[in-house]
Amino acid sequence: MKDKIIFDLQNSIKVQFKDGDKNSFIDLDKIYLSAPSYKDKDKTLLLKKKFIEAIFGMTQSLSKQQASEQIENENGLDAKAIKAILYASPNFDIVSYFKLFANLLLNVAFKDEDIKQPLTALDIEKISDEDFEELLAKYLEVFFIVSWMKTLK
């Protein structure tokens, strides 16, 4: 599994940035994301639980056989399919899911390649809806989906 990915923002955001000793503002167009660590378990476990609930929500109407095949097929979920699951699952609380992910971002999202300058809550609020949605889907795809889907096997 990768330990770091770079996410390109479609809409750059103005953030505080320390360049050497100089504090300034920059238009950030890349976010550096590190893999979650054990200390993030309180958030990652909830993300996992709710995502699996979303999959079961989608497969509720299917027969046991169909549901099993559907889950089997979802081992290789990409960002697009992840978004479809989150939005299409009935009774899924996507607002709290996004908030939970924003909380996780405080620990895993950085403004610099050296992973030393974390995004703050203010910075995260500036990310556009489209970028945030894509960021969430990409993060789940890269760091979580393979291990999560093993739970369902």
Added chain:
Amino acid sequence: MAILKQGDLVINGKPIAYEGKVKIEAGSITRNVFSQVNGSKLITSDVSTNISIISVPVRATPENIELFTSFYNNGDNNTISFRNQNFSGCVMEKLPQIEDLEVVEYMFKGDPAI
């Protein structure tokens, strides 16, 4: 620490826990308008008011005192974001008088809001 991370005030990339209200004067150029006999109005610009003033009330704990002293020692090399306003080149003219664990106001002057 979890509450701090959610803060809406950030100085040099560090979320700041404040008590009370952060006061902002965003700064702007003052226009002075003078009438002229038999002529159009004369308008001049006073740039001395084109400066932001940011006042931050914080509890004077040892950690906060150390943090804000480091901001003071940075000279004008401080950046402040409060909600959707950003200020660069912020400098503290002086350190405030501090009573242990009281709420004190740290005042910064900086570039106009961006």
